[in-house]
Amino acid sequence: MSKYARALYAYVTLTLILASTLGGLLIALPAALVVEAQTTTQTVLLSSNNLNPLKVLEVRVRGDFGDGPLTMRVVDADTKQPIELTWADGTRETYFLAYKVAANLYVAYLLGPSANYPRNPYPPLSPDTRPGAFARVVLEDEDRGKSYSVELVGTDYKDTFIYDTVKMTLTLSPKEFAYRREEATIKLTISDMDLNLDPTSVETVDPAGINVTLIVYKAVGGEISRFITLSDLAIEDVRETGVNTGVFITKTNISRLNTLVAPDRVSDGDRVVIVLLATSDVQGWDDYLVPDQRGSDYAKAVYRPPTVRVTFTSQSVVIEVTSPDDNVDPDTADTLDPGAQVYLALFDEYVVFYVTTTISTDLFRETGRNTGVFRYVIPVSWGNQASVSQANVVLQTRCRGPFYFYVRYYVTTRPPGYNIDARGTGVYTPAVASLEVLKATPRAIIFNVVDRDLNNRADAIEYLVPSFNVEGRMDITLSKPGDIAVARLVLLDTRGNVVGAPLGVDARDIVSFVETDMNSEVFELKIDATRLGLTPGAQYILRYYDYTGELDTVFKDYVFTVSEISMTLDRTTIPVNRDGVYIYIRYVNDLYNSDPTRRDSVIVSIRITAADGTPIYDGSTALTETGINTGVFTRWWLAPASVFATPRIVDAKIEVWDPNYQDIKAEGKFKAHDASIEVSATVVKWGDTVTIKVKDPDANSITGDIDYIDVTIMYGNIVLAVVQLEETAPNSAEFVGNVTVSWDNPAFINIPPTAVLTVRYLDRTPIMSPTSPTWTEVPYVATFRIASTDGVLTVKTAVEGYLGVLEELRLDNITVVDPDMNYYKLRADELRGKLAIAIEGVPQTPTYNLVETEADSGKFVLPSEVSISLARALRDAGVITGTETPRELAQKLAAYVGKKVAISYIDDYSAAGTRNIVTQVLVIRAWSAEITTDKVAVNLGEWLTITIKNYEIAGTTISAYRQVIVKSTSYPAGLMFYAEEVSPGVFQLKIQVVKVEDWIPGAKQIPAKLGDVITIEYVDPVAADGSANVLVTKTVNVGVYVEMPGKAERVKTYDVVTGAEVKPRVGKEVFLTVTIKNTDIVERAMTVIVVVRDPNGVAVARFAASVTLAAGASTDISFGWIPIVSGNHTVEVYIVKSMMDRTPVGEPATFTVSVE
Structure with missing residues (x-):
């Protein structure tokens, strides 16, 4: 089990009774402690793997052991005996107690001999109330280095620690540190569990208790050593990073290092090595020197010159100093070197101005902790005089760019290696202002001005203040706030005269110059034209x-x-449409654009007057502005159907005008037009799509949208359908629609091929005299005919021109192509009773159905469930009953060999429009069946492909006609198989020839052995001569014999006494041994002839021997031979049938034998 986790994978029943006297108290653990590993993982875990005299270990037990307390003990790893412990109340025992502090968690504390009690033990643990949970080990210095285990009594749960110090590790960062600034810091990260005296709190270590060996290896040679304590080196507390981490951090700096190595200093390329050794003051014992438990690391002093980057825009100058050596403290954001200076200079390309200043390095702040990049941003503005300071950069107007900003970060008064001199320059190239006119009307003139130079603030919408240069003239200066002139505009007519402006008016009431959005760099220049009396339609010049x-x-x-x-209308010639016509009125007059924040409207008058001068219509309508602040007003006005009620509207005039400006008007005239109609094809077949096109300007009722009209399709006087045509494009007056000629459209059902259909369009407003009292409607027609075609019959049989006496035809064996029978485009059609079969000598003629292969193909075949054959036709004609056995059927049909059969398609509509019958005549024939195999002989385990050619049964579904019997000598009863048709009249069967013992009944296998003969039997239903049920056979041998089975594999020489392989010597007899192998699959007899030739090619020995070898067997044949000359001899080996019959049964082989 691992140190940190103990997993129990079985049920353990522990009977534990522990009795111990503690102040006269008997403690008994549960008598039956049952632990279930599947639900709780139980472990003993120590806070550290070592203990020293000043250190405390926290002992945790995880698992469900009841309410506790748990009895624990510390066991010597060598003696296996528990050690003595002193409880917090002074009691001496060989065990201590872990108390339950949370679900499945029990805690106690082990103390070194001189350790303080933990500051933050788990509540409710306390040395006063739970003395048994605070146990001090009774160990001496002589015990240092020993290992101990902390065990839960009665279980195998434990963890171990060593009573000793452990190795310290030290890490210095950064590994390359700056020495130029004395406040630059080096972080010391110390990892040492010895210093982690209290696992319940964050420790602070007395730096005086850690000895330091400081070594500086000078880059120029030599070294400086100092033996000090960490208190001499550290500039802040040595503090643990967290509870029980054992990782402590402190810092030193260049100033402290320089003090320690004085009178020398740390300089470029020096390597600083720090070695730490913790003493007994902080951990009870000093760290070992052997093995070395000290912590050590090194860092290198470097000089990295700074770089300066300047970004100069219309809004700011951004100065970025990249200076890793000024990143003096990686944990804070620093500033640049306070002893250095930053010099700034601003000047233009032609040195019209050159201004400078020096600013404090304290202004430059590191962009973040440990970035080493320092930034300062100075705002940019325009002014009459250039200037530069830490607060502002002022660019001078009326001065040609580009402008340059120079920065120098430097100090040059220090010793070599401590100075700085970094420079950078930024360039700002002013933009050339570009203007675009957005609107120029008698009401307002608006320009977009794109000029990033004026965009000096990203967080504000900027503006310029206009003022007159000359009173009463449109000569205006545009200024930034503070009276900084940045632009001028002059409005001129085409003769160069300055446009006048009203006297006594502030320029700000006429001109505005405002940025469109914050940081957009785009400004709107707006001039109130109503104050200037500009002439509509005239040209002017804006000089900027x-x-x-x-x-x-x-x-x-x-x-x-x-x-x-x-004011305009969308057309001056307006069509006449009895349903009304839309007229688009467009009125451009910015004077009505009274509110630039919303859409305005204007009322116009409308009058329609007949050709004879009498009024037809008089009224008005409101036009609406196309958008906010456009000054363009429009409307689609519908001339009502009432004005088109009679031809009086023909040649009538329409007038639209502004009642406030009666000289502004638009006019048009109403005209009637003739129409036309055409179709895309005059002859179509079923499923074709006919495109109908009508041209009628009067149907173009609206120029801005698509119009629609209707046409009628008729068969004679019968209306089949009404088709809607759509205008090809707005205002085209051409209307198109499609109709598919198919029975899918119910309108065309029962319409036959050859029918002529009429497409009719009714023109309700033809060209007429305006004096006519009523409209006369004029029809326009176009016609198309549904084509009829000749049906084409194709019959495919196994042999062209013949029908096998038992052949069955299916699907596309019989094909009819007849497009005029393709009534439906979206689904497959069916021809019922359109295929007839007539047999010579049989009076009855049965008929059959055909189905379309797919929708809209016009190709018809037999239904999938139908097959046609001589037998089917005779049965349908009543000549045979259909109950005959296959042998009986073959005998009956044999009588029809040589007769003819006619297959006919009844075409109701030929290309001429008449009924026609298309016929194919076939001769009924039989062929004698032929059996072939892919092998003349087959080996055991191989597959044999049997092919039967018998065209008379092509397509047959009668399994008896595909039946094959396969026999072997070893299995003479034979097995029945069925061949599969692979092409018309060609059938194949694959069987495997296997050993009798390997045969699996039911599989496609025939059992046999080597030497057997495989017999294949097939009954030909009808032979070529008309005889029925004729047996056809084919035989195949089992076993393929090798023509040259003998093989000479090698020649070796052996000692005649010992039998060991030797190299032949002159005059010493050896056995010349030839290895022969039979590569055949059967036993073979053969004779081996060996001829030995000396180095001159002279035959010096001949041997012969006959052997009989089993299949695949080898043998060695030895001959006694005494060489008489040295050198390379040639051994020729010949394998023949026998000494009497020298026919070769093996390839000649040649070997070389060297004689010494």
Whole structure:
């Protein structure tokens, strides 16, 4: 089990009776303590894994052990005996007590011999009320280094500690520290559980109790050592980071280090090493030197030059100094070096001005803790004279940019390595103001002015104050608050004359210049034109001078036209429509734009006068402003149907005018028009879509929207449907609609092919004389015919032109393509009784149905549940009963071999529109069945593919005609299988040839053994000669024999006495051994002939031997041989049938044998 968790995975029943005398009191634990591991994890956990004379350990027991207290003891790991403990009341015992302080939690405290009681023990624990929970170990210095376990008596739950000090660790940060500023700090992080004397509170350690070895390794060579205490080094308390963490933090700084190493100083590249050793004053014993328990770390003094970055905008100058060496305390936001200076300079491109100042480094604040980036922001504004201070940067107007802001952060009076000199420059390039006219009317002139130079505050909507340069003239200066002129505008006519302004009027009553939104950089320049008497339709010039970043002599002209007061209609020729016509009236007059915060309206008069001068209509209507502050007023006005009641409206005139300005008016004339109609096709087939197009300007009742009209489709005098046509686009006067010719539309049901349909449009307002008393309606028509086509019959059989005597035709074996039978576009059609089968010599002719392959295809096939064959036709004709067995059926149908059969499609509507019959004549035929296999011989375990070609039964569903019997010598009774049709009249069956003992009955297998013959039997229902039920067979051998089974694998030489492999020597006899293998699947006899040739190729020995080898077996054949010459000899091995029959049964092989 781990140190920090003890998990119990079984039920443990403990019978525990502990009796101990404590002041005459008998303590008894529960007699039956049952622990259930599935619900509670029980552990003993110490607050630390070591104890020293000044330290306290908190003991926690987790689990459900009742109300407690629990009996605990401290056991010596070596002797296995409990040690003595002194309770808070002075009682000496070999156990202590853990009290329940919360659900499933019991707590006690172990104290070192000289430790103080914990300051914040778990309530209600106290040395006064629960002395047994505060036990001091009775140990001596001689016990240092021993291990002990704290155990829950009667269980195996325990945790261990060592009575000794533990190693301290020290971490310095940052690892690279700045030495330039003496207030720069170095953090010391000390990890040491020895100093964590009280696990219930945050500890503060006396730094005088920790010895310090300070070593400074100089970058220029040499070292400085000081032996001090931490109180000499630390500048703040040594304080624990939290309760029972054992981690303590303090700081030192460069000033303290310099004092300690005086008269020297810490400088660039020096390495500072700090070694800490805790003494007995703070932990009861000194840390060991061997093994080394001291904590040590080092840090390096560095010099990192600062950098300066300046961001210069119209709103501010942002100075950022990146200076890691000024980040003197990583835990706080710092300021720049107080002994340095920051010099600022502001000047322009042409040095018209050059102003400077020096500001305090204390203004620069670190952007956050430990960032090392220091920022100061100075607002920017415009003024008549440039200036710079810590509070404001003033850019000079009427001065050409760009402008430069120079910053220097420096100190140069210190020793080398301690100085600073960092510089940076920001550039602000003023924008060129751009103006865009938004509106120019007799009422108001509005420009958008885009100029970021004027946007000096992001948190306010800025504005300029106008003032006249010349009284009574539109020559105006625009100024920032404080009378800082930043722009000038002059309004001129096209002759260059300054437009006049009323005398005695404040310029602010005529001109306003305000930012559109905070920080938008866009300003609205608005001029009240009603004060200036501008001429509608005339051109004017706005001359604009930009003083922000430019000289006061530079300007840019913007030409604009004051809009005229005008009234228009959407069309001057207005159609005549008896349902009424919409007329769009548009009136541009900004003088009626009385309130720029809402939409205004204006009343106009309307009069319609007949061609003979008599009135038809007299009235008025209200026009509404198109938007806020547009000065444009519109309305769609409906000329009522009553004015179109008679042709009197033809050539009538309409007048619209402003009663306040009677010379402002718009006029139009009403005209009647003829119409036209056309269709996209004059001949269509079922399922086609016909597009109908009508042109009628009079139906274009509104130019701003889509109009609709209706047409009628007729068959003779019968109205089939009314179709709505839609205008192709607003104001096009062309109307289009589609109609699909299909029985899906109930209007076309029972309309036959060849029918001629009429599309009719009624023009209710044709061209007529205005003196006619009533309208005469004129119809326009277009026609189209439903096409009829010749049906095409296709019959596909296994062999073209023939019908197998038992062949069955299905689905698209018979196909009819006849588009004029495609009555429905959205669903498949059915042709009932349109397919006829006539058999030579049979008077009856049965008929069958056809179904469309899919909606709108025009292609028809047999229904999926229907098949057509000679047998089906004879049964439907009553010639056979349909109850015959397959053998009887074959005998009856054999009589029809050679006869003809006619398959006909009855086409009710041919291309000529007449009834027609399309026929295909086939000859009934039989073929003699043929059996083939994919192997001439098959091995055990292999699959055998059997193919039967018999075109006369193509497509058959009679399983008896696909029945195959497979036999073997070992299983002569045979097994029945059924072949599957893989192509018309071609059937296949795959079976596996297996050993008899491996055969699985019911599987596609035939049991056999090597040497068996597989026999395949198939009964041909009708042979080519007309005979019925003819048996056809095919045989296949089991076992594929290898033509060259013999193989010489290797040649070796052996000692004739010991049998060990040796290298042959001249004059010494050896066994020349050849290894032969039979690679066949059956036992084979063969003869081996060996010829040995010396290095000159002369045959020096010949041997021969005959062997019989089982399938796959090998054997060694040895011959005695005494070499007579040294060198490489060649051994030739030949394998033949026998000495008498030298036919090779193995490939010749050659080996080399070296003789010494």
